[in-house]
Amino acid sequence: MMPNQKNQKTDSTKAPSAQQGTFPVPEPLENTIEQVLEGMLGPEKAEEASAAVVSILERHELFEGPMPPPALLRQYEEIVPGAAERMLSMAERQLDHQIHWERTAIHSQARNSFWSLCFGFLIAAGLIIGAIFCAVTGHEQVALALVGASALGLVPAFINAWKQARRSQPPSQPPQAADGKRRK
Helix, strand or coil, X not given: CCHHHCCXXXXXXXXXXXXXXXXXXXXXXXXXXXXXXXXXXXXXXXXXHHHHHHHCCCCCCCCCCXXXXXXXXXXXXXXXXXXXXXXXXXXXXXXXXXXXXXXXXXXXXXXXXXXXXXXXXXHHHHHHHHHHHHHHCCCHHHHHHXXXXXXXXXXXXXXXXXXXXXXXXXXXCCCECCCCCECC
């Protein structure tokens, strides 16, 4: 509460000005505030306390997204003619931009995934072909090392792919007993 507002009474019949950023308190709310304060402070102090409480009430409006609600959009249009059309145009451009970047990101991920698979296959095939060649030429230890290296590289990749596939699937329903009740 501001110091200069301490002794001011609020008149609930008048709507406060828009420049002050205040709003009229609905009559039922003001009556409820007075009733509660009368019970706590007594009738002589309740009116003064009610005025103090009403003077510090605030109204918050929140909207999400690129466009304000229609009533606020109308007010923008009254203040700056053409503002509503500019806001709509800005929201459309933002949406087009977002769609473009999402499409680009999905395309890049698909391309990276494809090339990763191709190079992984080529490396694994090269290691296995090298192991076969080494085994045929009599270098069994080198062949075993090459097979082990390809296995050490491929097994974690398959496990990670399997885990990723399980995470992306919707959760399955828990099994149900014959009586229709779910098991724990």
